[in-house]
Amino acid sequence: MTHDHDLVLRPTAAQTEAALNPPSGRNGGDLVVETLTGLGATTVFGLPGQHALGMFDALRRSSLRYVGLRVENNAGFAADAYGRITGEAAPLLLSTGPGALMSLAALQEAAAASAPVLAIGSQIPAAGLGGGRHGYLHELRDQQASFRDVVKSVHTVRTHSQIPSAIAAAWESALTAPHGPVWVEIPQDVLLAETTLPVVTAMDATPEDVVPRPELTAVAAHLLSTAERPAIIAGGGVVRSDASGKLLALAEKLDAPVVTTFGGKGAFPWEHPLSLQSWLEDRHTTDFLEDADVLLVVGSGLGELSSNYHTFAPRGRVIQIEADAGKLESNHPALGIHADARLALQALLETVGDRTDASAPARVRAVLDKVAARLAAQDLTLERQVVAAVREALPDRAPSFWDMTILAYWAWSAFDARHPNTMHSAQGAGGLGYGFPAALGAAAADPTTPVLAVSGDGGAMYSIAELATAKQYGLDVTWLIVDDGGYGILREYMTEAFGEATGTELARPDFVALAESFGVPAVRTTPEALTTDLAKSLATPGPSVVVLPALLRMFEPTHL
Numbered sequence: 358m359t360h361d362h363d364l365v366l367r368p369t370a371a372q373t374e375a376a377l378n379p380p381s382g383r384n385g386g387d388l389v390v391e392t393l394t395g396l397g398a399t400t401v402f403g404l405p406g407q408h409a410l411g412m413f414d415a416l417r418r419s420s421l422r423y424v425g426l427r428v429e430n431n432a433g434f435a436a437d438a439y440g441r442i443t444g445e446a447a448p449l450l451l452s453t454g455p456g457a458l459m460s461l462a463a464l465q466e467a468a469a470a471s472a473p474v475l476a477i478g479s480q481i482p483a484a485g486l487g488g489g490r491h492g493y494l495h496e497l498r499d500q501q502a503s504f505r506d507v508v509k510s511v512h513t514v515r516t517h518s519q520i521p522s523a524i525a526a527a528w529e530s531a532l533t534a535p536h537g538p539v540w541v542e543i544p545q546d547v548l549l550a551e552t553t554l555p556v557v558t559a560m561d562a563t564p565e566d567v568v569p570r571p572e573l574t575a576v577a578a579h580l581l582s583t584a585e586r587p588a589i590i591a592g593g594g595v596v597r598s599d600a601s602g603k604l605l606a607l608a609e610k611l612d613a614p615v616v617t618t619f620g621g622k623g624a625f626p627w628e629h630p631l632s633l634q635s636w637l638e639d640r641h642t643t644d645f646l647e648d649a650d651v652l653l654v655v656g657s658g659l660g661e662l663s664s665n666y667h668t669f670a671p672r673g674r675v676i677q678i679e680a681d682a683g684k685l686e687s688n689h690p691a692l693g694i695h696a697d698a699r700l701a702l703q704a705l706l707e708t709v710g711d712r713t714d715a716s717a718p719a720r721v722r723a724v725l726d727k728v729a730a731r732l733a734a735q736d737l738t739l740e741r742q743v744v745a746a747v748r749e750a751l752p753d754r755a756p757s758f759w760d761m762t763i764l765a766y767w768a769w770s771a772f773d774a775r776h777p778n779t780m781h782s783a784q785g786a787g788g789l790g791y792g793f794p795a796a797l798g799a800a801a802a803d804p805t806t807p808v809l810a811v812s813g814d815g816g817a818m819y820s821i822a823e824l825a826t827a828k829q830y831g832l833d834v835t836w837l838i839v840d841d842g843g844y845g846i847l848r849e850y851m852t853e854a855f856g857e858a859t860g861t862e863l864a865r866p867d868f869v870a871l872a873e874s875f876g877v878p879a880v881r882t883t884p885e886a887l888t889t890d891l892a893k894s895l896a897t898p899g900p901s902v903v904v905l906p907a908l909l910r911m912f913e914p915t916h917l
Contacts, residue, residue, distance in 0.1 A: 434798065446475045657679070768782070800834050809834075
């Protein structure tokens with residue numbers, strides 16, 4: 358018997374000749390870019406540094422497209438978005454020490470949101486590795502230790518021959534469910550040294566599927582089929598695994614109401630009769646989910662935001678499907694199924710019995726009516742007007758990227774993401790500065806549709822430098838900056854907790870004039886003109902900025 362792994366492809370005569378006579382003038386950096394090309398990469402993000410110049414010089418001898426940002430953290434956010442939009446591993450090229458460390462906040466967001474980012478950083482010369490204090494520029498005692506707690510896997514290269522295998526292993530790790538960031542580091546001298554190794558050709562780093570155990574899906578299918586009041590929480594894993602269609606089919610087969618987490622926005626149709634939408638920070642939704650006798654949680658760890666700040670206490674049986682084994686039953690006892698959401702939902706679709714519940718749409722409508730009544734009792738007309746204006750201006754399939762700002766917190770609950778994988782925010786790790794550079798990465802991934810970025814004035818200041826990037830590459834991103842003169846949500850939190858706020862008020866520039874100084878058209882708008890101005894900017898190719906001076910407030914919390 359011959360097994361697949363016993364088969365060895367014999368090189369052709371032409372391949373043998375090319376391998377025996379590789380082109381001259383190549384170095385370790387060429388092996389990096391050849392490996393990335395062989396794995397299927399087409400675009401890389403990054404920022405050059407002295408130790409990494411071997412990689413960057415090799416880019417000009419490759420077919421890879423380079424998108425260079427002005428700050429490493431922003432380059433990481435751009436790669437994160439590219440990975441989310443394409444489902445491909447997004448290469449991120451970085452230098453040693455400060456350059457590498459500047460990417461950590463972005464890689465933490467990629468890890469929290471399961472975005473496949475392949476970060477490749479340089480290192481001090483190989484002779485300096487091992488923790489000695491040699492005094493090299495950018496030297497750290499143990500650079501990879503800084504990344505180990507953030508990324509999925511760490512890979513260190515010491516010779517040319519290790520480069521293709523290390524990058525292929527990292528690529529496979531990044532794309533194994535759950536997706537996530539990985540770290541590869543290569544010493545400066547290895548990148549610069551001339552190589553006589555053959556040109557790297559096509560490589561196979563296809564990840565293994567995370568398949569559900571059939572005895573577990575059989576139990577889950579029985580519980581769901583016989584439930585009296587089943588409900589479903591759909592998280593980011595549904596979006597990442599492209600399983601929205603299977604989720605819809607399962608919900609309709611079971612007549613089970615569905616709520617999407619903030620990371621799972623767009624996983625289920627907003628206006629569907631079974632859609633509880635995304636009002637997870639509302640006690641009426643929490644009560645409904647607690648009352649379910651069988652609760653199916655797909656692609657979510659039921660963390661702080663998804664559990665109404667850990668006030669959610671399910672009374673029924675919980676079934677949790679999660680590709681990240683560390684999230685299984687981490688917050689609630691459950692029938693834990695370690696699997697990719699798409700494969701597990703397919704297994705359930707094949708085994709659950711049809712279940713009819715004519716009361717389900719009415720029960721869903723009752724919850725949404727209670728949510729609406731609670732909001733109507735608060736003075737939130739401006740906030741709801743702004744959310745509606747953004748939704749009206751944004752084309753249905755245009756992706757949006759939201760920074761950590763009050764309008765984004767509203768959007769988590771109130772914004773209708775009309776298609777899967779179109780609404781993204783930094784709610785995974787919660788770092789500022791995500792929206793605009795992430796939108797640039799999305800525009801690089803798909804130049805056929807405009808992209809929206811949303812920031813507050815505080816978060817915008819993290820990313821101002823990237824207006825130069827947007828202009829340089831002609832990226833079709835409209836940046837909406839809601840200017841309230843400070844860190845608005847922190848101002849609100851501190852005032853509520855302590856009676857007054859400290860450190861939240863900010864001097865800021867004239868954002869319109871500043872954008873125009875980069876050659877980026879900009880307009881100052883009002884809530885009444887927002888739809889028109891935003892739609893015009895989105896319809897105009899290239900980067901643009903829309904500034905909305907407005908003081909928005911959050912709706913009252915229900916978890917206190």
